[in-house]
Every structure is written in structure tokens, then in C-alpha cells.
Amino acid sequence: MLIAVNTAFAVKIKHADHGEFYRVVIQTDKPVNFEEIPFLDAKTFVLSIDTTSKKINKKLLKRKYIKSLDIIYSGDSTKFVFEVSNKVKGYKIFTLKKPYRIVIDFLKTEKPQPEQKISLHDDPIYNLIVQYELKQKKTPVDAPAEKKIIVIDPGHGGRDPGAIAYGLKEKDVNLKIARKLKKILEKDPRFKVYLTRNSDRFVSLYSRTVFAVKKKADLFISIHCNASPTRTESGTYIYTLNLRGARSKLARLVEQRENKAVIDYVRVSTNPYVNRIVADLAISTTMTEGRNFARYLRKYLKHITDFKDIDSANFAVLKTPGIPSVLIEVLYLTDPVDIQLLKSEKFIENFSYSVYNAVVDYFFQE
Ligand SMILES: [Zn+2]
Known part of the structure; x- marks a missing residue:
């Protein structure tokens, strides 16, 4: 029936x-x-x-x-x-x-296979660490100048809108900024830029990290906009990775919001050994170089935005071993003044040129 x-x-x-x-x-x-x-x-x-x-x-x-x-x-x-x-x-x-x-x-399977152990060499993060270590050992002499590879990560997307305020969704603003930044960076032949997403689609935090690893990125910039439930905060913050956790109360709140997707969908690695070496080794470059790059960013961003602070927290998306990584919270969607800037093409252009200048200084300033 x-x-x-x-x-x-x-x-x-x-x-x-x-x-x-x-x-x-x-x-x-x-x-x-x-x-x-x-x-x-x-x-x-x-x-x-x-x-x-x-x-x-x-x-x-x-x-x-x-x-x-x-x-x-x-x-x-x-x-x-x-x-x-x-x-x-x-x-x-x-x-x-x-x-x-x-x-x-x-x-x-044709014949039942014995249970296979997880192979470390299949793990993209592990492979990156190996490459990273090899690169550290080699000191290239007269090597032709290779393009610096920059991965820009527009936060959120698809079913994950990020913050929403004044009729704007964070995911849309992030993508707009990221696209502009890519365009400006790529006018300079020294840079090759990839976006972790170039449309309104959901990308897990883990996939974003793996994407940067696979592209062999020299720099990873995650673009976000902040939100304050009390609508009392404004201005721009830069975050770098801190495996020990958030340095301040505000950093903890931002960390919780931005890591939400990771708790729902992914783990950094299923392999505890990978997790440990990631923490021990290559990640220290990500942290120290991330902070180094953040200082160049501050130098330029403070002229075009109400620059607040460089802070650090345990962001899943910044766990890009060997790749200097920062997360920029570009202004607050929830602030009436900031939102006008976020809606302005001119501001997005100024912001992008500031980041471009910081990238040039970071890679090429003697
Ligand atoms: Zn966000």
C-alpha cells in the first residue's frame, strides 16, 4: 500500500x-x-x-x-x-x-582490506609542514623572483551570513572588500592572489586553511566585519593567531563568533599527531610573522580608519602552518558611522590600497 x-x-x-x-x-x-x-x-x-x-x-x-x-x-x-x-x-x-x-x-573493495592506519602523508597540513621545513633548510642563491602568493579569505558565506545589521550581511561586505583587494594587489605583477570563495557559498574553516596550504600561500588575510550586540563598539581590529587562546575579553567574543562554524562542522585535523606538530612547529611562524605583518598593516590602516588594536586569539581559520596569517575585522556593521564607510566604494578602495602598501612593505622593505 x-x-x-x-x-x-x-x-x-x-x-x-x-x-x-x-x-x-x-x-x-x-x-x-x-x-x-x-x-x-x-x-x-x-x-x-x-x-x-x-x-x-x-x-x-x-x-x-x-x-x-x-x-x-x-x-x-x-x-x-x-x-x-x-x-x-x-x-x-x-x-x-x-x-x-x-x-x-x-x-x-575486491577483497576486504585490513583496516588502514591514517597516513600522515595524505594529510595536506602535514605535507605543508614538511615542505616548510625543507624550505627553511634551503637557502636559494640567485633564484628567479617568484610571485608572492596571497590568499584572501572573505569570511562566512552561503548559509553562514556572519553578522547582520542595517540591512547588510557581513558575508556580502567581506566578499566585496576581498574582491577589491585582489584587484588592487594583482595590478602589481609581483603578486598572485587567490580568494577562498568568490561567490556567496559556504566554505568550512578547515577547507579555507587547506586551500591556503595547497596554494602554497606566502600570506593569508581573512576579511571580516565586526558586530557588537550592544552597538557600543566601533573601529578596526587586527587579530593574529594565539594558540593559548584569546588575549582579551573582546578577543574572546570575536574568537567565539568566528570559530562557531568550526565547532559545528570540522576539526582542524583528525590526526592528533598532526595537531601536535602544527601547534609545536610551523604555527610559530604563522604567529610571529602574522604579528610582524599586522604591524605593517597598522602603519597604513591608522590613516584611513579608526584603528583600535592588534590583538590575538585562537582562530581556527588562522591555523595555516608556515603561512603568516591575520584576520582583519574591518569596522563594525553595528555602528551607524562605521556602516556608512562599509557601504562606501571609496572607503573600500582606500582600505584595499592601505593593505596593498602594507603587503609591499612586508615583503620588500629592506
Ligand atoms: Zn566574521
């Missing part, structure tokens, strides 16, 4: 064995967006869909292939945390229409 139930958020799980692969289908009665969040151990991934349903029956799945499936209902999304068994060597995800389906094909 088939009963048509017209509930807005019905989500059903189905499965079928197709010989070479085991198929799991998540069926919904309307189109949904999904995001796949891989984990470093390759046996776990998270599928996040932007709809909620409280009654998903997952019991029928074959434990031979799916070791565990946790379903997390959070806010306006549902997260499926899949852990596959050693009888699965990979998976692919795609969508189908009529009815709307997200299909996950789990490819079976």
Missing part, C-alpha cells in the same frame, strides 16, 4: 546492492542542496542537506558496508555522518530528479 503524505520535509533513506557498489539513496520531496564534508581518515564523511526531517529510518542499512550512520538535526539542516567499513574503497555522490534524490554509491 502506498500512502501519499504531503509533508513539506519528508526525507526517506533507501538502499540497494548493485554488485560492484552498494547504493544508498536519500529521497526528498523537494529539491535540496547538499554539501559533502570529507574527513582526513577517508573512512568518514559528512553529508549536510539543507532540510530537516525528524523521522529518518536508517536501521535498514547494511552494516557490512556502512559501519555507522549518525544523523544530526541542527537548525535548518540535517547532517548524515557516514563511517564506512573496510569493505568500501570509495564513494561518489550525485543527485537525480523526479523524485528528488541524493545518491551515494559506495564502491566495494
Whole structure:
């Protein structure tokens, strides 16, 4: 018997064995967006869909292939945390229409593999540390000048708007500033610039870090705008990484807000060893060089904005080993004076030129 139930958020799980692969289908009665969040151990991934349903029956799945499936209902999304068994060597995800389906094909291993240990060499952060150490040992003589690679990170995006005030969303302002800054930096042939996102999409903090690592960035600049619930704060702050945690009460508040996504979605690394060496070693460059760059920024920014302070806190997005990293909170969206500046093309241009000058000084001033 088939009963048509017209509930807005019905989500059903189905499965079928197709010989070479085991198929799991998540069926919904309307189109949904999904995001796949891989984990470093390759046996776990998270599928996040932007709809909620409280009654998903997952019991029928074959434990031979799916070791565990946790379903997390959070806010306006549902997260499926899949852990596959050693009888699965990979998976692919795609969508189908009529009815709307997200299909996950789990490819079976020919013969069951012994449980594999996490390989450190598969970890992009670990690889960066190795490269970083090699670079420290080499002293290039007469090497041709390579372009400095700068990764600009417009904070938030997609379902994460950041702060909202006076009809402006932080994610939109961040992207506008980042694009302008990229344009100005790239007029100078000495720089190559990448954005961690160039549209209104959600990017996890961990992916932003890995992106900078993969691009072999020489500098990482995360762009944000501040918000004060009491609307009493204004001005521009620069934050650098401090693994011991926030240095001031205000830094702690900013840290909590900006790290929120990381607590929800990602870990810095699944590998405790990686976490430890990241903390011990390359991160010290990120911190000391980040502070060094922050001082150049202050020199220029204080002329064009109400510059408050250089502070430090434990920002997940700044854990870019070996890469000098700063997070700029460009003014306050919640301040009536600051917001006028954030809406002004001229201010964004002045801000971008100031950052450009600081970047030039940081890399090329003797
Ligand atoms: Zn932010």
C-alpha cells in the first residue's frame, strides 16, 4: 500500500546492492542542496542537506558496508555522518530528479582490506609542514623572483551570513572588500592572489586553511566585519593567531563568533599527531610573522580608519602552518558611522590600497 503524505520535509533513506557498489539513496520531496564534508581518515564523511526531517529510518542499512550512520538535526539542516567499513574503497555522490534524490554509491573493495592506519602523508597540513621545513633548510642563491602568493579569505558565506545589521550581511561586505583587494594587489605583477570563495557559498574553516596550504600561500588575510550586540563598539581590529587562546575579553567574543562554524562542522585535523606538530612547529611562524605583518598593516590602516588594536586569539581559520596569517575585522556593521564607510566604494578602495602598501612593505622593505 502506498500512502501519499504531503509533508513539506519528508526525507526517506533507501538502499540497494548493485554488485560492484552498494547504493544508498536519500529521497526528498523537494529539491535540496547538499554539501559533502570529507574527513582526513577517508573512512568518514559528512553529508549536510539543507532540510530537516525528524523521522529518518536508517536501521535498514547494511552494516557490512556502512559501519555507522549518525544523523544530526541542527537548525535548518540535517547532517548524515557516514563511517564506512573496510569493505568500501570509495564513494561518489550525485543527485537525480523526479523524485528528488541524493545518491551515494559506495564502491566495494575486491577483497576486504585490513583496516588502514591514517597516513600522515595524505594529510595536506602535514605535507605543508614538511615542505616548510625543507624550505627553511634551503637557502636559494640567485633564484628567479617568484610571485608572492596571497590568499584572501572573505569570511562566512552561503548559509553562514556572519553578522547582520542595517540591512547588510557581513558575508556580502567581506566578499566585496576581498574582491577589491585582489584587484588592487594583482595590478602589481609581483603578486598572485587567490580568494577562498568568490561567490556567496559556504566554505568550512578547515577547507579555507587547506586551500591556503595547497596554494602554497606566502600570506593569508581573512576579511571580516565586526558586530557588537550592544552597538557600543566601533573601529578596526587586527587579530593574529594565539594558540593559548584569546588575549582579551573582546578577543574572546570575536574568537567565539568566528570559530562557531568550526565547532559545528570540522576539526582542524583528525590526526592528533598532526595537531601536535602544527601547534609545536610551523604555527610559530604563522604567529610571529602574522604579528610582524599586522604591524605593517597598522602603519597604513591608522590613516584611513579608526584603528583600535592588534590583538590575538585562537582562530581556527588562522591555523595555516608556515603561512603568516591575520584576520582583519574591518569596522563594525553595528555602528551607524562605521556602516556608512562599509557601504562606501571609496572607503573600500582606500582600505584595499592601505593593505596593498602594507603587503609591499612586508615583503620588500629592506
Ligand atoms: Zn566574521
